[in-house]
Amino acid sequence: xxxxxxxxTSVLHSPAWFVPFDEFAQRARAAGVGTELDRFDPDGNVWxxxxxxxxxxxxxxxxxxxxxxxxxxxxxxxxxxxxxSAIGLAPLYPADGDDFDAAVAGVEFVATPYDxxxxxxxxxxxxxxxxxxxxxxxxxxxxxxxxxVVVDAATRAPVRNALVEARGVTIRDGIAWLExxxxxxxxxxxxxxxxxxxxxxxxxxxxxxxxxxxxxxxRTGALDVRLPTERDVRHVIEIAEDPLAGSDHSHEQ
Numbered sequence: 001x002x003x004x005x006x007x008x009t010s011v012l013h014s015p016a017w018f019v020p021f022d023e024f025a026q027r028a029r030a031a032g033v034g035t036e037l038d039r040f041d042p043d044g045n046v047w048x049x050x051x052x053x054x055x056x057x058x059x060x061x062x063x064x065x066x067x068x069x070x071x072x073x074x075x076x077x078x079x080x081x082x083x084x085s086a087i088g089l090a091p092l093y094p095a096d097g098d099d100f101d102a103a104v105a106g107v108e109f110v111a112t113p114y115d116x117x118x119x120x121x122x123x124x125x126x127x128x129x130x131x132x133x134x135x136x137x138x139x140x141x142x143x144x145x146x147x148x149v150v151v152d153a154a155t156r157a158p159v160r161n162a163l164v165e166a167r168g169v170t171i172r173d174g175i176a177w178l179e180x181x182x183x184x185x186x187x188x189x190x191x192x193x194x195x196x197x198x199x200x201x202x203x204x205x206x207x208x209x210x211x212x213x214x215x216x217x218x219r220t221g222a223l224d225v226r227l228p229t230e231r232d233v234r235h236v237i238e239i240a241e242d243p244l245a246g247s248d249h250s251h252e253q
Contacts, residue, residue: 013068014064014065014066014067015109015110016067016080016082016107017062017063018035018061018062018082018095018107018128018129019060019061019127019128019129020033020060020091020129021128021129021131022089023092023130023131024132024137024192028060029086030061030062032086033062033086033131035054035085036049036085037052038082038106039078039079040079050080052064052067061126064080067111068111068112077110077111077112078110078111078113079111080108080110080111081106081107082106082107083105084106084107084129084131086131088137088138089131090132090134090182091130092130092131092180092182093105093107093129095127095128096127100216101216101217102159102215103216132182133181134182134184137181139192143192144231145192146191146225146231146233147189147191148189148233148234148236149183149187149189149235150215150236150237150238150239151187151238152238152239153239158183158185158186158187159215160183160187161183162182162237163180163214164180164182164183164212164213165178165180166180166193166210166225167179167210168196168197168198170195171196171199179192179193179195197225197227204229206226206227207228208224208226209226210222210224211223211224211237212237213239214239218241219239220240221239223235223236223237
């Protein structure tokens with residue numbers, strides 16, 4: 001586990017910059033966030049843990065200054081990945097800008113070699129790494145949540161690290177809202193629903209929420225949840241290969 005070292009001056013060069021972002025609180029967060037750095041070994045086709053120290057900048061970015069600096073800039077570029085952790089939160093991989101895939105285990109980047117006479121070939125840009133509430137997230141009093149599990153539609157096996165989402169718009173002003181979480185090793189999820197869903201005339205009157213679960217592009221599932229009548233139901237979202245085929249919108253008590 002990497003320890004962070006605060007930096008009061010600018011860093012000369014880092015091949016990657018990361019901004020951890022607490023999505024539930026809607027703010028950047030570096031305190032309490034741990035990282036582990038791995039280097040890809042092409043000969044063994046494995047990721048090898050590194051002891052390179054990360055630093056935390058005054059703007060809450062995490063960087064690896066001078067990674068790739070070596071004598072003679074003719075050496076090949078190297079692949080690295082950073083894995084993030086925080087109590088009660090789960091990192092969403094990859095970083096912003098790429099499609100979600102539950103099999104991705106970190107944010108990858110390339111460190112281009114450089115030295116005092118040959119500057120880095122590529123300038124790095126900060127990448128946002130979103131931290132989503134996990135099953136163990138300590139939601140505050142009054143936060144409405146639902147729970148359930150994501151499974152494979154064919155095998156019924158739990159789907160680990162699946163992305164569970166609910167989207168909608170506020171009733172009063174039509175502003176879009178989004179709630180997201182990730183499943184744990186047992187495929188379980190717990191999702192906050194802080195905004196109102198689509199009103200459905202009763203009896204009894206309910207709010208309708210549309211949930212989706214994604215394992216990777218092309219493997220998704222969907223489920224409609226009605227509150228408050230189904231708040232205490234263990235919701236099951238089935239993931240199938242063809243998203244157009246849908247999933248069995250059923251519940252288990």
